[in-house]
Amino acid sequence: MAKDNNTNPKKPKFSSWWIYGLILVLVIAFQLFGSGNLSNTKKTTTSELQEYLRNGDISKILIITNTRQAKVFLTDEALQKGVHKDVSEKPFLPSSGIVPQYILDYGDLQNFENEIKKIKQENNLDTIVDYDTESNYLGDFLLGILPFILIIGIWIYLMRRMSGGGGGGAGGQIFNIGKSKAKLFDEKTDTRTSFKDVAGLEGAKEEVEEIVDFLRNPDKYTSLGGKIPKGALLVGPPGTGKTLLAKAVAGEAKVPFFSLSGSDFVEMFVGVGASRVRDLFKQAKDKSPAIIFIDEIDAIGRARGKNNFTGSNDERENTLNQLLTEMDGFGTNTNVIVLAATNRADVLDKALMRAGRFDRQIYVDLPDIRERKEIFEVHLRPIKTAETLDLDFLARQTPGFSGADIANVCNEAALIAARKEKKAVTKQDFLDAVDRIVGGLEKKNKIITPGEKKTIAYHEAGHATVSWMLEHASPLVKVTIVPRGQSLGAAWYLPEERLIVRPAQMKDEMCATLGGRAAEKVIFNQISTGALSDLEKVTKQARAMVTVYGLNDKIGNLTYYDSSGQTDYGFSKPYSEDTAQKIDREISILIEDQYKRAIEVLEENKDKLTILAERLLEKEVIFKEDLEKIFGKRPFDKVFDKKGQEKLSNDEDTNDLPLEEETEENK
Template sequence: MTNNNNNDKKKTTFKFNFYWVYGAIFMLILAFQFFGSGDLASRNLSKNEFTKILEKNDIKYVLVKNNVAQVFLTEDALKKDDYKKQVNSPFYREGSPLFTYRFGDTQNFEKDVKATKEKLNLSVDIQYMDPTSFMDTILNFLPIILLIGVWLYFMRRMSGAGGSGGPGGQIFNIGKSKAKLFDKDTKVKTTFENVAGLEGAKEEVQEIVDFLKNPKKYTSLGGKIPKGALLVGPPGTGKTLLAKAVAGEADVPFFSLSGSDFVEMFVGVGASRVRDLFKQAQQKSPSIIFIDEIDAIGRARGKNSMTGGNDERENTLNQLLTEMDGFGTDTNVIVLAATNRADVLDSALMRAGRFDRQIYVDLPNIVEREEIFKVHIKSLKLASDVNIKFLAQQTPGFSGADIANMCNEAALIAARNNKKAIHHQDFLDAVDRIVGGLEKKNKVITPKEKETIAFHEAGHATVSWMLEHAAPLVKVTIVPRGQSLGAAWYLPAERMIVQTDQMLDEMCATLGGRAAEKIIFNKISTGALNDLEKVTKQARAMVTIYGLNEEVGNITYYDSSGNDAFVKPYSEETAKRIDIEITKMIEEQYKRALDLLTLHKEKLTTLAQLLLEKEVIFKDDLEKIFGKRPFEKEEEEIKDQKNNTTTTKEEATVEE
């Protein structure tokens, strides 16, 4: 409570000072207006204008001070239309000079006025004031001095030099680097032990750390320290985590910052920060610089540039290129960078000598996912039924960040259900929550809609069960989650390459839901939108990217550089053929699904009724209805034959 009160007092004091300063400025302006020697409404006259007013006999008297004549008009003259604009000004006050006239030599001014006065018989009087003293000069410039002082005051507060409590900023240090320095005084706890999986990437990065620790091991053989390493990979795969491990393992200063830290609204700031960053790193060499999300400044130059040659981002990139491998840069500074958009980086940045190594950090495979799970469950209280190996199988395509989120979500689900430990089912519920979305138990679904959903999901399950290359089923549910009204969960095989029949089986299983609706109700619904989108993308990829269609041929229209985003790389005739082949492929798999479900219509109905009753069914329920998958029986028979053959040979050897 005391700290909060103190903070409130600080905020109140600052706010009070803020308005007090502005109030003081306003009062000074008023004082200058009403009590100053001049008037804000007075206008400066040229020599001809002054002579004309003098000849009209409109001037009552002239007050001379420091070669400046303040012109006071007669009462009759003030009523004339020629001077109404000045008199009606909100800044004019009665008895003040309406005009001022700056002349050069005082004697010539007196001579001219006297000659005109005698010629036209005027009654103009010339009065003199003492020359301005030093104090008068200060008073005249006091408002400007105060304004400059207030401006400096706020600039100092913005730069953090105006005392605690002021808003932080970098106005005076804007060209300085924003990198955070990690050294022996700021020990990082993350090490390579905290990085599970990523064995290839770890090996590359560990070698850089080893080079900094034991340089003679490499330099004795003539090797040179690598200039940089670029970590490339999808989001959440552990690129920044690897950099943290390097900071924790290396006994050298580690500078960490983001690519956006170089970007500022002022011209030249980015390049200045790059220079300052490398200057600091060179002073503490050997050292490491880590730039996260380097694509913020490293995009290819000259592409989609709308600002011309003086592009601030390009200037920053040019300075970075010079610092990394320019003329005479021979320092023990290694640059680590991370990005998930390596395709947009400038080719000069990617060349050897700047980033000597490109380390691809891919999504973890099943073995690496199991290792990642073991890291993240160390702090969790688990029940004895948790099967980490099965969870690794159940999470294909999950990144390390996804797995960490899943473990945390499982702990939250267990706590929500008042459990003393986290059970295996909590992890499965966490997968459902992350992939499918939040369970919507209160969503209103009519009995007819529920029946349609049940047969749709049963159709997916039935077709996938009968096809050899379709992913084996784990669970089917008609409980709404997120935007889906039902879902079927599979255990996909992690293949390095995919063959044509495997992709066709997956397409057929995906169309099983719509085929089941057609067979049972002789109607189709909008519930298959996601399925149709998926199979259309698959079919288009088979025809236009992978060259898996005989009619179109062994050709691909895929450009990995991404330069054909707005260009169609084939003719209209080829486009028609592609559309025909995509439609033909999808319709063939749809007919195949219809044939399979027609053949097993009774079992499909039994499965759908069980799903309506239980709402969630598992692989064991499908085995009770369908028996074992046909090709699994064949595999078991082949294994039995091999085992029998091996046993017969062993018996024959024993008899001999």
């Protein structure tokens, strides 16, 4: 017969609440037993007492003056009577001292005494009447200390809650509030992410792979006199995969990996942040070689001395000072490597960025077309896709998308396919997913008057016409007048991925953006508020041309851009009032010139603009093929091969996907 493995169940863990419960039980028992509550004493009334007294059954009446109670003791003869049978039996527990048979509460003492005296005289009784006082020392003591017990208990509870713990854990004790909140990665129980799960990011991945190799084989590098880097800072836009790289390091490195956020150091108590930094590095040194990963380090790494108008001691600065000391100071252990991630490197303290603390700054940029294809391959693994799905097409149609955006596209496509009860996710589902993410949810039931709809149609047709006629404008993919999100209509473009931009290219883009308002002016001879987002976009572009990139002849080769972020905290502009007026004037001239240019283009193609707008009113959504039927083949279009390389001949169509949109907000 097989043995039962559950014959020895685990004993319950000891809890301090058991002690509190035991003390409470003892106090209650003492109260009950000490006061004689378990004896046969019964309560009686004044009328019954007077009757017992007339019958000669009472030997003694003890009046307790401070509690307005009277204790009644019967004679031996009275205890034999049937009327006193309930109080004549022996008590449940033996009691020290004589226990009364009856007890009653009297009202006025003088009246009570007079009644007893009168009955004694009338019946010639020798009943003893005595007086006494009683004190409940335990009750008085408990009432005295109860407020202090409540205050101390509430204080302990609040301190445990603020320290992030509930019961008896390491973080729950009041004196452990300065302990580190870092999570130690366990490769056996935690979900393991490897470098295979990180698509693209070849340069950044190569850097962090080398850091892992440093910890695995330190002799390979130290034998030549080299030193292991003390830290690496991952910098890049949101969603590019900085935290994912850190997870891959945790999965690949065979060393302890401590992970926490910069905000975990922040606490309301003075000195807690610095204490947690010390405790974190102490744990890491005890388990060295080890890796510490601090996500969103800008929470504590912001440059010191800024925005501190009060002059008070800043807890965040104390935490940063302790972090600087631990990373490179006296007694620093070189076997601990610090990884950190932020998308706001410009606000970090210079002392934190120097070599010796963060020796390497790894820039994690937005993926290019080849890397986007690899990211699609990773995120499409768990998704059932159609066999004809072209990943090169999807990668080519998603410029400017981060890894998180691509993951969102894949998930939305799967949800859309499931909503349509499909067996696999098709190309159209991905197109709909991108439309949903870029433009927002369709609102076909939005109430729009015929006049407004006509204005929107001509507005969008103006964007399409001008962009079609200009060489450097982004190629149009789709135009719609179906409301999406906050926009009443939208035109999707496929922008070219450029590393540098020339003034002619920027001007063409501005002209195409102003094509919507220009179309309203050409057709209706009046303008509307629907061009708000267009005006916002061109104003930013024009200001960047004049003040950032130095592309204006009047202002010259000057830039007022500060990459260090110092100007964010300044109270004055880096140029004079006269220069400010020149800048405003040049921005206005630049925008108005492109507006006039857009009007000229539309005046020359007014008949085609009208045909396009009428077709848009009829179909609500038109594609590149519709424009080719009206305007003919666009001579400026570039065609790409399967690898994303530009082809010389225009023999392949690349239409169908929205990635950059011009929206008209309903103001």
